[in-house]
Amino acid sequence: MYGAKTNLGRRGFLKILGAGAAALSAQAIGLSTAEAQVSAAVRPFKLLRAKETRNNCTYCSVGCGILMYSLGDGAKNAKPRIFHIEGDPDHPVSRGSLCPKGAGLLDMIHSKGRLLHPEYRAPGSKEWVKISWEDATKRIARLLKDDRDANFISHNEQGQLVNRWLSSGMLASSAASNETGVLDYKFSRALGMLGIDCQARLCHAPTVSALAPSFGRGAMTNHWVDIKNANVVIVMGGNPAEAHPVGFKWVIEAKIKNKAKVIVVDPRFNRTASVADIFSPIRAGSDAAFLMGMVRYLLETGQIQHEYVRDYTNAALIVRDDFTFDEGVFSGFNAETNSYDKSSWTYARGADGLALRDETMTHPRSVLQLLKKHVDRYTPEMVEEITGVKKADFLKIAEVIGSCSAKNKTLTWLYALGWTHHTGGAQIIRGAAMIQLLLGNIGMAGGGVNALRGHSNIQGYTDLGLLSLRVPGYMNLPSDKQTSLAQYLEETTPKDVTPGQVNYWKNTPKFFISYLKNQYGKHATKENDFAFDLLPKWDRSYDMLAYFDMMYNGQVNGYIAQGFNPLAAMPDKNKTSKALSNLKFLVIIDPLVTETSNFWRNEGRFNDVPTEEIMTEVFRLPSNCFAEEDGAIVNSGRWLQWHYAGQEPPGQARHDPAILGGIMMELRRLYEVEGGACPEQVLHMTWDHDTYHDPYFPHPEEMAKEANGYALEDVFDENGVQILRKGQLLDSFAQLRDDGTTQSFCWVFAGSWTEKGNQMANRDNTDSGLGNTPGWAWAWPANRRILYNRASMDKDGNSWDPNRQILHWNGEKWVGADVPDFPATIPPGGPAAPFIMLPEGVGRLFSAQGMNDGPFPEHYEPVESPIAKNPLHENVTHNPTARIFQNDRERMGNRTDYPYVATTYSVTELFRHWTKHSHLNAMLQPEQFIEMGEKLAAEKGIKHGDTVKVTTKRGYITAKAVVTKRMRTLNVAGQEVEQIGIPCHWGFEGATRKGYLANTLAPGVGDANSQTPEFKAFLVNVEKAEGELA
């Protein structure tokens, strides 16, 4: 009978049944119960039979393991495309976790911002046009060669052979693999470039500057998992819950399993503070005062590990009488050059040339007594006056820190860019190094000074020496004054300071000559000083700040930016923009659209540039991303982890080695055909058919093996026993020779790819004890996981804490959970001390001549300071050795016009300026904001979500206001100080809301030791945005 209602629509019929029943959709009931049952099944699991490829996250230095799932099973006809990524549960650090950045990697790989074709922007043009790879490669090679030939400097004014090219430079990536890094290095040095740098310059260069003179190596001392062994975790100058969330797993582990106390001292109450036991706010840029106050507290209360301090630090060594410190200045200062003659900053020597020592540490010129005197001014009251940390809070924190002087308690110190981004950044880090030496916490499980590196392979790029004046493996490029190999080696190889020490850097000639053999192959002979002359020599630093200043002044013609976005990353964006506009040509190699590649494009107020007047030719070359290559990246714990490609680069994008190979081979062709300036520098570089199976596209395995090194001849030991045959890969750097019979690009990587295979690809995650996993990947040096681990035991080899035993002497050698960071067969009880990379063998409380701005840290005000005078010494307010270029000085603001302290940082949802290209991440923090306290906001009439204008002498940005209880007013030097937090993530490209580059605001001045910019403390004004800005 219902069949007669033929004109009744389904919806109409349901309407008849009334509102409630109307919801009874026909879809719901369908026609058969069976259908409904089937539809009740859960969504099918989407990974069944998908191809799984292992890789590591490309963002931060935790180096989390990832599983990438792609279409197809590897058959030739199926093009793999990654469609899902999740954590690798086998990975010892990440254990299956990924942070919001890592969890969103898929949208980075498939971002709408991926570059798909080579493109060209002509001088004055408003647009990109497509260009073929061949045309791009030829044109770039031609531009490079013409500029090099025209501006190459073979001799300096003194007539010394220098073989350098200053008018073109290169920025290298920090997320590309080591293997690409090897090529970056060879590429730039083959052309004689000195204006080369990598992201380390903008992040952790001060770490190397501080930790190497303190302990011997400039790296994170322990590793991520080891954090779980700590009793106390102190976070200052970092925010690992946000910047390294998966590494932070091990802080939580310490908290839960070890009942560890977590202390955070930071300008902001951040997400690390949200799970801390103690938090204190601090004025940005005042950390050195806090730390020196802490040193004073520990010395005054005697809460130091006495035996450790006596035996394993230089506390007992006697310092020369002419070393002085007065009113903020150390001995030897030259006010004209703003630099020190460091000759007095050393030990008093005996007749044998060795340092004098007072075992009781009571000698008035002993390091310990000098240190006591130096820090005497840093009373808790003075700490409060400078830093704004309340005396009671300081003492509460001091008590917890002091408790870790007990032999069975360790404290781990975590820091990152909150410390490096200051004019005194390296000295702040020194402060932590000294405290940890006093507490006996270096070399200990759960101890250490743990520099949490930033980008996924910035540790690797630092190891590979991709910095203006470096050579791979933490050696320096020779200067103009070092005119021969012998002179260079004489001046750089450390002499013994105290008797019986390992002083491993005495092997410098082996490392350096093996490096030269790698670079110049058969052209490096004993007779020609192993082609020493082909290395470019330096007269001054060409770090990024210096080089962009040259660019700003019109002294640079060409620049290559590979995986780097300097317009966003450098301080003072408006200056950077003008500098780039002065280039004749700019070559961008990147997987993504960067602001730098579009620096010439007018984006209204976000990038208001005169496009037609910008005569820079720009090439934009699309490269692969991490998911599309094989290779290794180095995490913060120095683990070299090998990863595999899960798909091909999209569109016409090419692998970095193919891009560099193409340009280099064209340059070589041109030099062979045409000659030019010092063709040998180009042509003698090992980048040819003898070196690579295809020099146009060298394969990662080839660079990995050359980085490890191999024998060039049969090699014999001192007893004439053959240890290597010709061509054999090295097992360790101990096999390197200084006679040209071995080669190794980067000696610290020796052992990473041996005759046993690729050690970096090892995947045995067995815990050998205390969270060490020596079978997982490979760590430099020599697969050691906890640096200086000999210091976990007393001189006689007894562990300070039996529950933290890493090693023991088995009668013949040191064995245990980790590889000994000490000659394995030197027995306990001898004179050799644990810090084998320092000639003293002991950690340095007094850094001797290792730093530019003093052997002890001193608090100096940031260049832009909210207070009138340094409370410690009013005539020396700022770091006297900070380098400020004239035009930067003119761009500094004062505290009257810009009364608020600003600090920049990253938030956890985003990674620098990359993840704004990932939709998954853009959703989480869609728009530029700043954070400000409620008091200041009330004064300024600013409410939640208002648009505000933040201004410095260098420019302005607008942002949304996050008004928060987490930013507090501090009392500093008798005045109230308000601080403003400025995250740096957004820009005029990407999936997030279009906006300004926040680094418009930061000042162009750097750390006195490493020229890393002072992003973390400068002055701003803030007001509610009006008119068109609102």
Next chain:
Amino acid sequence: MNSQNIVRRSATSELTPAPDIRNHQMEVAKLIDVSICIGCKACQVACNEWNDLRGPVENNVGVYDNPADLHPETWTLMRFTEHVDENDKFEWLIRKDGCMHCEDPGCLKACPIPGAIVQYANGVVDFQSDLCVGCGYCVAGCPFNVPRISKQDHKAYKCTLCSDRLAVGQAPACAKTCPTGAIAFGSKEEMKDLAATRVAELNERGYENAGLYDPAGVGGTHVMYVLQHADDPERYAGLPKDPKISPIVEGWKDLLKPAAAVAGAVAVGAMAAHFIGVGPNTTDDDDHPEGSDGKLPEEPPTNVTPISKHAAE
């Protein structure tokens, strides 16, 4: 743990009950320890990525909560609260919000469509989206204000507890990815044991009122919280202290639903006859009274509380 046998179906009368025999199964639960959550939002991303969801890129509105609210394409999100207690102690409390997978699910009880909301023997409450008509009753029935209705396809969405992952023996995407282990996943029994040890540790650290949130008013939940201040859950962005299913929904279930089921049966019969007699429906204008502007045909019933202001999103 991984079995997904249905033990309850929405709008199913006692005449046609859900199969309830294979119920000897482990109940699962997610335990969210707010005291070690760092608010990183990895869970949000992992959820979106796994479930193929891409919500809109919104604006910053002066807080860290982004997206600003749950959304048909945002099934979980972090809610941030800045709290100062009577002793002037400041805490930044961060709570992961999303479906609680109630043992006694208000959404399922309120849903008028047979089988559009089901509960599996492991405790997961799952929406069968293809059956959903977007009436909004689940929104009204939820004491936690979780389901959201899509403007795009007029269906209700919420967390599935990754029932597709559970079905092959894997943990939910959010739990797997959580960097600090603040989200744990396992049998409900073990999650309660874990909670007890966490509460003891928090007590030791001075949080006297730490406790487990597993509210009895909804029969307990399969997503539970460890709270530092379990005496005051409202402090955590308004987590209800004593959530209950609205009495109106309970009444609807007991009184009205049988009638609706009868009406439904009539409808089935009518459509069957229609199909047999006429063949499949062709689309006509009347089938889409909402037109093409993507708006819902009608507001959800407002006489049932609580109604989310977001229900129509």
